[in-house]
Amino acid sequence: MSGPSTTTSVLPLVSTAALVAFLAACTSDDEPQIETIDPNDLETEAPEQEETLVGDPEAEGDGVCALLSPDDIEAVTGEPVSAGASAGESSEIESCMWSHPEADHRGAHVLSISSGELPGEELFESITSGEPTDVTNTDEAAFDPESQSLWLRSGETVLQLYLNGVESSEEEFVELAEIMVDNL
Known part of the structure; x- marks a missing residue:
C-alpha cells in the first residue's frame, strides 16, 4: 500500500x-452556569397614578371626563355616581365613565369621536341613530330611546352620551348634553 x-x-x-x-x-x-433570577426578588415600582379633579376642566385639560361632574349627573338623574374615569382612548375615540357606587352596570358614559378623514358634520351623519332633538349651543343632536343615548355635534366635536341602567327622559339627556357643551 x-x-x-x-x-x-x-x-x-x-x-x-x-x-x-x-x-x-x-x-x-x-x-457554563446560567444565573437564574427569581421574579419575586426583583424590585419593581408601581406606576404612580395621576391625580386629577374630575369636573374641573382646567385640572384635566380637554379630556372627556372634564365635560361632566358627578354632581352634574346626580343633580339631573337623581343617581349618585363616582368620579369620572377614563375608560380608554384610541386615536379616534376617547371615553369616560361615571359608575354608580353600588352597581357597576349603572351610570353615565361619554364618548368623544373624531376622524382625521371626515369633517364633523359627515362623521355625525354617518354614525348617529335616533331622531333629531334640540340641544342649546350645538350644531346637531339626535336622541335614540332604544339605545338610551344622545348624539351631538358642536363644530368638529361629536359626542355620544349613554345613561346605563338609569331611567331617564329625553329632557334629562338634553340637560346633561347642554352641560357637556358648555364645558367643551
Whole structure:
C-alpha cells in the first residue's frame, strides 16, 4: 500500500476520534452556569397614578371626563355616581365613565369621536341613530330611546352620551348634553 491511501483511510478515523474527544469534553460538568433570577426578588415600582379633579376642566385639560361632574349627573338623574374615569382612548375615540357606587352596570358614559378623514358634520351623519332633538349651543343632536343615548355635534366635536341602567327622559339627556357643551 502506498502512503497516500494510508493517510486517506486514517483521516476519517482521526476525525471520528477527535469528535468523540470533543463531545466527551463537553459534559454537563463543564457547561457554563446560567444565573437564574427569581421574579419575586426583583424590585419593581408601581406606576404612580395621576391625580386629577374630575369636573374641573382646567385640572384635566380637554379630556372627556372634564365635560361632566358627578354632581352634574346626580343633580339631573337623581343617581349618585363616582368620579369620572377614563375608560380608554384610541386615536379616534376617547371615553369616560361615571359608575354608580353600588352597581357597576349603572351610570353615565361619554364618548368623544373624531376622524382625521371626515369633517364633523359627515362623521355625525354617518354614525348617529335616533331622531333629531334640540340641544342649546350645538350644531346637531339626535336622541335614540332604544339605545338610551344622545348624539351631538358642536363644530368638529361629536359626542355620544349613554345613561346605563338609569331611567331617564329625553329632557334629562338634553340637560346633561347642554352641560357637556358648555364645558367643551
